[in-house]
Amino acid sequence: MATQLSELPGSPHPEVSVILPVLNEAKHLENAVLSILSQDYRGKFQVILALAPSRDNTEEIARKLERENSQVKVVASPSGKTAAGLNLALQASQSPVVVRVDGHSQIPKNYLSLVVEILNKTGAVNVGGVMAAVGSTRFEKAVAGAMRSPLGVGSARFHTGGSAGVVDTVYLGAFRRDALLAIGGFDERFTRAQDWELNFRLRENGGIVYFDPRLHVTYKPRPNLPALAKQYFEYGRWRRVVARRHAGTINARYLAPPLTLIGCTLSLILGMLLGPIFLIPAAIYFIFIIGASATIATSFREFLILCLVLPTMHFAWGAGFISSSKNLVPDSD
Numbered sequence: 001m002a003t004q005l006s007e008l009p010g011s012p013h014p015e016v017s018v019i020l021p022v023l024n025e026a027k028h029l030e031n032a033v034l035s036i037l038s039q040d041y042r043g044k045f046q047v048i049l050a051l052a053p054s055r056d057n058t059e060e061i062a063r064k065l066e067r068e069n070s071q072v073k074v075v076a077s078p079s080g081k082t083a084a085g086l087n088l089a090l091q092a093s094q095s096p097v098v099v100r101v102d103g104h105s106q107i108p109k110n111y112l113s114l115v116v117e118i119l120n121k122t123g124a125v126n127v128g129g130v131m132a133a134v135g136s137t138r139f140e141k142a143v144a145g146a147m148r149s150p151l152g153v154g155s156a157r158f159h160t161g162g163s164a165g166v167v168d169t170v171y172l173g174a175f176r177r178d179a180l181l182a183i184g185g186f187d188e189r190f191t192r193a194q195d196w197e198l199n200f201r202l203r204e205n206g207g208i209v210y211f212d213p214r215l216h217v218t219y220k221p222r223p224n225l226p227a228l229a230k231q232y233f234e235y236g237r238w239r240r241v242v243a244r245r246h247a248g249t250i251n252a253r254y255l256a257p258p259l260t261l262i263g264c265t266l267s268l269i270l271g272m273l274l275g276p277i278f279l280i281p282a283a284i285y286f287i288f289i290i291g292a293s294a295t296i297a298t299s300f301r302e303f304l305i306l307c308l309v310l311p312t313m314h315f316a317w318g319a320g321f322i323s324s325s326k327n328l329v330p331d332s333d
Contacts, residue, residue, distance in 0.1 A: 013043030017093035021085035023052035025103030041112035050085030083186040115174035125179035125207030128170025129215020142305040143221035151292035154253040192238035236320025261318035
């Protein structure tokens with residue numbers, strides 16, 4: 001049964017709940033919440049923070065925001081898992097529109113106005129826009145450039161931009177509450193890749209997932225190479241889980257990193273054992289990295305950083321995909 005609707009209850013300005021799963025976000029949480037509270041939206045909206053046990057002073061900041069702003073509500077998320085926190089925030093909301101934002105993200109002033117307009121205009125059950133990576137340090141700026149380039153992350157529109165239209169998945173998302181409830185909310189068995197998995201079920205239930213480039217969410221990249229490698233390893237590992245559970249969700253873009261990792265590894269081993277001709281595949285990839293880094297970089301120092309960042313992203317994602325265990329997500333009862 002299709003879940004997409006025509007107009008939202010209370011159109012053109014239905015009530016909106018903005019939900020954030022929050023863990024160790026002391027550095028960014030206040031700015032994230034203030035960017036929501038400063039929206040130009042003409043309808044009512046609230047901010048629900050699903051607060052996980054944090055190692056920094058995130059809880060103090062969250063409670064302060066709650067005390068000082070009647071629109072902010074804090075709910076406890078004891079497990080600390082993102083999907084569980086999102087479901088708890090969803091349960092605490094009553095609004096027909098539910099907008100997901102992360103604790104280290106910032107949304108532009110017209111974001112809520114745009115998502116309601118797009119939901120009503122398209123009949124989509126989920127709309128999203130560009131994951132606008134913006135760095136502060138040289139390393140973060142290099143990662144941001146890689147994340148915005150098809151040479152770094154492929155051609156997904158939520159990374160690189162593009163024309164508005166129907167897509168498989170979007171970054172974060174703004175949802176019709178009824179559509180989320182109809183599929184049981186977020187799958188709490190998924191530590192990562194909740195968005196890919198959720199959007200598959202929304203589409204399987206007859207809904208439309210829609211991308212609009214006017215929706216920009218500022219994203220803060222990882223600050224160093226080990227953190228970046230861990231992030232992309234987890235991305236690859238959990239994307240394989242989605243592929244196992246939902247047939248037809250994999251494509252060439254997702255297979256490119258593991259195949260590149262396997263090809264380069266074999267090339268180097270065979271080249272050392274059997275002769276330099278077998279080094280050609282690895283050499284081709286190396287040339288690609290040099291060219292891609294030169295294309296993305298805005299300075300020579302950034303070029304050097306990108307020569308490390310790009311293969312880290314590709315190979316960590318590929319290694320995660322290859323090593324992903326079938327036991328990561330247990331079968332539901």
